[in-house]
Amino acid sequence: MPHLDGSAQLTAALDAASRDWRVFPLIPGDKRPAVSDWETRATTDPDRITRAWSVAAFNVGIATGPSGLVVIDLDKPKHPGDTPPAAWAEHGVTDGADVLTVLCERHGQPFPADTYTVRTWSGGTHLYFLAPEGEPLRNTAGDSARGLGWKVDTRAWGGLVVGAGSTFAGHPYEVTHHGPVAPLPGWLAELLRPAPLPPQTPVTVALTGHGRRTAFLRSAINGEVQRVTGSGPHEHNNSLYIAAVALGQLVAGGELSEVDVTGWLLTAALQVGQGEREARRTIASGLRAGARRPRTVAA
Template sequence: MSDVNKMIAAVLAYVGRGWPVFPCVPGGKRPIGRLAPNGLYNATTDIELVSRWWTSCPDANVAIPTGPATFDVLDVDQKPDGTGWPAFNRLKAAGMLPEPFMVITTPSGGLHAYYVGTDQPCGSLKRHRLDWKSQGGYVVVPPSEVDGRAYTLISERPHAQHQLNWSAVRSFLDPPKPVQAVRPHARRDTGVDHLAAWLAEKTKPGRNQALFWAACRASENGASEQELHELYRNMQFGHGFDERQAGRTVSDAFRRSNRRSA
């Protein structure tokens, strides 16, 4: 099969899975403006349209939006100034990474780990060379090439239907600084009531990290998983932070704390 036919076959296979696609410049990650002027927002499963796109530009790279309609991706970077492999291995050793349903090697020597899609926002841990592609993001997919090297499928495990909690990953690799008491006369403890009052005042991005830290402290002091869910009842939601995500964060913190104490 020629490279052109291989690319078109891959595009149609992605569409067949219900994953919308859009074209990126040959050898690159930037959307082709004349075909997809709005980038990932032009992604489609319309077979006639995607056929026209790749007939017009047969060697265009293929990209798929990430998020709840498709999948989330943990991107392990491999660059001249640093690599994400040490952070990735720390996460694996700590049991923070569920099994991905697909693993792709990237042209730079990095890795894309695919998980069930969620509505979490995209993120980046630049110091650790890790990126998170979810709602509002996209990834270039096989058999696309960058600098003459291809994205390559390493493994696919359809049974591995797991989500990855990016906030928990962030908190594990970059723990929030110890919290100072809000008022001089406040009790210096890590009980659920005290931490819930502190969390209720959190109204800006970073709330989920603070919730993960607080849940770990309360769990270490003997709080049950049910009690931990009281931590976020009075928190303000919005800006990519909702009650379902808060519940996942608390559960992840409880499991992590109990693994460490076992």
């Protein structure tokens, strides 16, 4: 159980920060963030950390991306029916550690155990690695997309891990290997590297008519599309949301079609490497927000 005064969690948070890992509070005894915008607000400042953990026995969240980490999460099955897919079962795997072992054998590589390691509340394993320089790797989950396999998740930009010193369901997260954090092996970085982006092509904005109104709308659309296509590696989703809000105001005012705006912004989002499902959710959210402040353009 967490210490009621939060002393153990505070010590753990300060220890993580001393490694230059950005930390933030998680709900006591839970894995969910206790603050919003946690990736931006995560810190290594001992004074801020001490003030935060003086409020409650917060669990320790580590923002992996800003901390320069890639953490490989080797999970355990959660219930008797949580069994491996046939493609993995034929290798006799029973959990995430077995899957990583199979991957190592396929690639002729040793199991990457010589790094800072944490045993999770469920008996799983978190292997901590230094992220490759200049490569903004993202989270992966299981077999999906660039994922490594069943019961193997990775946490990088956009992700968090529960740090050592935390508890969940009455069970602790404990360091099992105190060694330094090793660089992410190159062969694993290659497997996790996002697929190349599609060729950049202009987003065609077709508006009929002439005059100042049409010119204004064309400029507004092109500007918001450029906001997305010109955004930095960690700003794509935020830029897409801002663009959707701005154009959503014009949709609500009857100046633009929601279908057209969604199409323009989705094309821009795909060009910078966003997944279609995530991009559509972000666009829809931005359009809803923009609809609260309809905007019209004088003729």
